[in-house]
Amino acid sequence: MFPDVPLAWMDGMADVNPPVALSRHKDIRVVEFTNSKIIDELNIAEIGQTLTTIIDEAPTPKLLLDFGLVDHLSSAALGMLINANGRIKAKNGQLRLANIKPQIYEVFKITQLNKLFHIHPTRQEALASFT
Amino acid sequence: MAKRSLSMTIPSDFEAGRRVKDRIVQALVAVGFNHHSAFAVRLALEEAIINAIKHGNHLDHKKKVRVQATVTPRRIEIIIEDQGSGFDRRRIPDPRAEENLEKCSGRGIFLIESYMDKVEWTHGGRRLRMIRKNQENGPHPS
Numbered sequence: 001m002f003p004d005v006p007l008a009w010m011d012g013m014a015d016v017n018p019p020v021a022l023s024r025h026k027d028i029r030v031v032e033f034t035n036s037k038i039i040d041e042l043n044i045a046e047i048g049q050t051l052t053t054i055i056d057e058a059p060t061p062k063l064l065l066d067f068g069l070v071d072h073l074s075s076a077a078l079g080m081l082i083n084a085n086g087r088i089k090a091k092n093g094q095l096r097l098a099n100i101k102p103q104i105y106e107v108f109k110i111t112q113l114n115k116l117f118h119i120h121p122t123r124q125e126a127l128a129s130f131t
Numbered sequence: 132m133a134k135r136s137l138s139m140t141i142p143s144d145f146e147a148g149r150r151v152k153d154r155i156v157q158a159l160v161a162v163g164f165n166h167h168s169a170f171a172v173r174l175a176l177e178e179a180i181i182n183a184i185k186h187g188n189h190l191d192h193k194k195k196v197r198v199q200a201t202v203t204p205r206r207i208e209i210i211i212e213d214q215g216s217g218f219d220r221r222r223i224p225d226p227r228a229e230e231n232l233e234k235c236s237g238r239g240i241f242l243i244e245s246y247m248d249k250v251e252w253t254h255g256g257r258r259l260r261m262i263r264k265n266q267e268n269g270p271h272p273s
Contacts, residue, residue: 039177041145041185072170074177075242079235086233103170110245111238112227 019047022054025064025127029054032066038077048080055084061093064126068099078113085117094118098126133162135202140195143188143213148180151198155209158202168265171246172207178239179211179259187213187257206264217255 021032031051038044055061063084081097088095097119100108108114120126135158141147155176159169180196188194194214201208224231226238244250249262 040149041181072173072177074174074181075236075238076181078238082233082235103167107174107242111241112232116232 019043020050028062028064028130030064033070036069036071038070039072039074044076044080051084055087061088061091062130064096066099066123070104094130096120096126096129098123137200140197142192143184143190143194148184152176152180155200162202162204164265165267167267168263172263175243175246178243182239183211183213187215208262210260212258217257220252
């Protein structure tokens with residue numbers, strides 16, 4: 001139907017770093033997103049799998065997601081976060097989100113997912129909020 | 132006034148979609164779109180291209196996605212057309228409704244409509260036309 005016009009290669013290859021950095025604070029697992037974008041489908045699937053593994057291995061998971069480096073995310077990323085939230089809730093665990101830049105927080109706000117997630121301005125405040 | 136027009140036809144794969152998006156975002160930056168407007172367009176474009184490739188063409192490499200963009204310092208107009216079976220916008224539920232809030236999908240179209248000034252779905256939902264003005268304060272979805 002459409003003419004087949006070739007598209008020139010653009011610079012900016014896919015991110016090659018692991019998409020998350022994992023650490024631990026007492027019984028809380030801290031997951032920091034290491035890329036500025038959470039939009040690539042494969043990347044999101046990989047992050048989702050990592051979160052699932054962390055959630056599955058703890059009887060009552062406590063998970064903190066640090067968005068400090070994130071400048072862009074997609075609806076697929078939101079879906080991945082909702083999935084993690086559901087798994088944690090099912091195990092009576094706790095999920096906290098922290099360090100979200102204003103333009104990203106706006107995405108949570110307009111989708112009203114700020115009502116679903118516990119969002120804290122800083123990692124320290126999020127860590128202190130776990131019970 | 133600087134005006135840039137792009138017209139591309141890509142196969143239904145995410146990497147090709149990403150390159151189109153990068154190219155349009157580069158054009159936005161080149162004509163002087165502010166950070167807020169560029170963020171909005173980038174987000175809407177990402178969702179629209181993924182929708183066309185994944186939900187429109189169902190990742191069928193034989194099917195193409197056509198993307199046209201016209202960019203000036205004042206506004207951008209983007210048309211994205213897939214070769215799928217289309218959809219009825221009226222049947223897409225509001226993802227903000229309480230019963231949908233914990234659903235993992237269904238936010239892409241809402242985000243497009245929230246971040247762009249004007250959005251039209253035509254040709255049975257296969258064709259999307261969206262416009263965003265380069266302004267600091269709008270639209271700020273509420």
